[in-house]
Amino acid sequence: MNVAIKEVLKCYHCGNDCVDGPLVFDEKQFCCEGCSLVYDILRENNLCTYYNYNNSPGTRQKRSTYKDQFGYLDDKSIQKKLILFTDGNITSVLFNIPQMHCSSCIWLLENLNRINTGILKSIVNFSRKEVTVTYYEQSISLRQVVEMLSTIGYEPAINLNNVDGDNRKKKDRTVAYKIGIAGFCFGNIMLFSFPEYFSSGHYTETGFKGVFSYLNFALSLPVFFYCSSQFFQSAYNSLKQKFLNIDVPIALGILVMFLRSSYEIISASGAGYMDTMAGLVFFMLVGRAFQNKTYETISFERDYKSFFPVSVMVRRNEKETSIPVSDLKVRDKVIIRNEELIPADAILLKGEGNIDYSFVTGESLPVSVKAGQLIYAGGRQTGTSIELEVVKNVSQSYLTQLWNNSLYDSKKEESHFQQLVNKISHYFTFVLISIAILSFCWWGFRADFARGLNAFTAVLIIACPCALAISSPFTLGNILRSFGRKNFYLKNFSVIEKLAKIDTIVFDKTGTLTKTTSSKITFIGNALSDGELKMIKSLVHNSGHPLSRLLDEFLYDVSNLQPDAFEEIQGKGIKGNVSGNKILVGSASFCGLDQEAILNESNVFIKINSVLLGHFSIQNDYRKGVENLAVKLKKEGYELAVLSGDHEGEKSNLENIFGTKIKILFNQSPGAKLTFIKSLQKQNKNILMIGDGLNDAGALLQSDVGISISDNINNFSPACDGILNASAFMSLPGILKTAKASHLIILGSFIIAVLYNVVGLYYAVSGNLSPVIAAILMPISAVTIITFTTLLSTWYAKWRL
């Protein structure tokens, strides 16, 4: 069968196709030397169980390691920053391992001590992709640990961020303690209150009442003094700013409940409302915990530091040494190898620069750089190693200086932004206090001050807006999770409310509207014959250059021949002989043309037997459905704009998609993008910026909501409010609609809460609020609100997304 013949063998280690024919070792097929090497190490150490838990659990070894790659880890100052704990004998270090993806990874990483006995233990935290390694200082060094990890395919990601900042701060678990204690007290108080609710006269006689009341009082103390402290804190802060946020009536309600109940218990005049108070605090704490869903593995605060390398090879006095990037000075000569990042703006001295700026611009096609030309920090060299001379410090480089901008010092926060709930509560509190005072006056006029006071406190107790306070957390928390299921990850819940207010959407072009992974390849010139295609394929198939790989993929249905001669000239092209024909595949100058390459379009020229046949033009393709998206968003009334760092070559294409009426700006520097957002904000526009590369970082931060788009959420993305997986890009209109619907849902639940309040107020105003009514109304309204918001927001998100 044809199919059977075409089937490609999968690598035993990594599961990739063995493209260049399998490498057989120990009766198993491997795709490359790297994979078989890892297998060999594991087999030697009796660790082949690794392959039992999952099929081909490894990851392909992308980068060849070289001697002294981790030399910088011998540097004491760097060690000190990485090490979690050491007593001179036993040391533990936390590594971030992005390759970790399955249970086999966990198993292997937790059995490191079987490879090297110097390792005491290693513990994996899978959801954070971290491993904590504890080892004996005498038997193995930090550098050896890292080298060992990288030989088995789990090279830790050590970047400037690990070294510069302290990112090991533990998560605050106060909320968990508070919920636990509040839940415990709530349950017990409720239990001890039941006899009071269901009993008739004889219960009071036996003296139980006193015991239960005092137990309730004792249990309410931790709730009042510990669990509810954050509500008082927030209410106090809000009053200081002369604004009534939702926590003001809540704190007031809790305070009144506690004081009145304490008085009733001590004076033995009643049972008090301790159960209502504990329940209220418990529900609200749960609500707040629910809305603060965080995505552990995704970082929203990344700046250039989180992907810049820690060390760099420097040539000093004819010797190559590895030094920390922070020690890099102007005029230093650095050596950058294949797949390494350029840490500072530098001039190319030696070698063929093929710089992939995809981190910076989102443009995935590499730019070729000649000796003497400037290379910006953040570019990644592909191909052979190059030597550069640093012209600017790391922090002063074209890109990194963006972070010296004052914008990054002052965290833009909620100052100008008011949550919907707080807006409602501002008026709600006025009404609530007026009703309380009016009812007090009403009974006061009848000279029944005791009843007046009773009514006054009862109003504050029953109208305590617990239901309102939990409506927003449950709605927003639920929508946040729905977005997460659609691969749209938000930094926190308040972004949803900001999204609802957006009226202007600004797109970055490269990498956002265009794809980063696949490219549009067209041949310009006379159509090539099958024979010619075969010859081209034969050459590009043997080359590792990114453009060759793209062409190889493009010509996937063409069979290849074995070239008689093959020579790859770095940075220029490929020269070869296939079945007697002389073929040149490469740049314009390589094929004898005098033409400069332009940035967002790469051309590969073809010359066969001294005849120039034409060139393949490789362009980034627009994402599928962008036109549709533009039309939809315009119909919804959003104002659109496009910013591009490139030249105007794409203008007509963009106008086809977006129409001619919208602003399309070209040649935008990172700073200019930021200024553009600022100028729109001056016109009172609420801006959603969608970008991807580091050059959008400033604009993403300045805009009201900055969303970064990414093909793989674990890849680099600049600091932003949310990360949108490229696959979900087309659901943007649905996302915006859902965000808007959250307002309606919160308003709806507010109406329900008010209805419950009206019932309660009827009893409260008349001064007849019995503890049992409060104890029934409070949980019922809370449960109704939770059900209402959860069901409605889940259903809506399902419908729209």
Added chain:
Amino acid sequence: MSVIILLIIFSLLLAIGFLIAFIWSIKDNQLEDDYTPSVRMLFDDEVKKEIVKTENSNKEL
């Protein structure tokens, strides 16, 4: 009937015991990682035929 008071106090003490266990579990970082332990417990203990050289031989016991 006063025996009920004794029972109530016992039930409360029991509940406090659970609360302490909960607080202990947070202090013990059990909330830090809610996935890995579930996988870890499914790994088989290996029966090794050769001489064990590692010091954590408790697995083999």
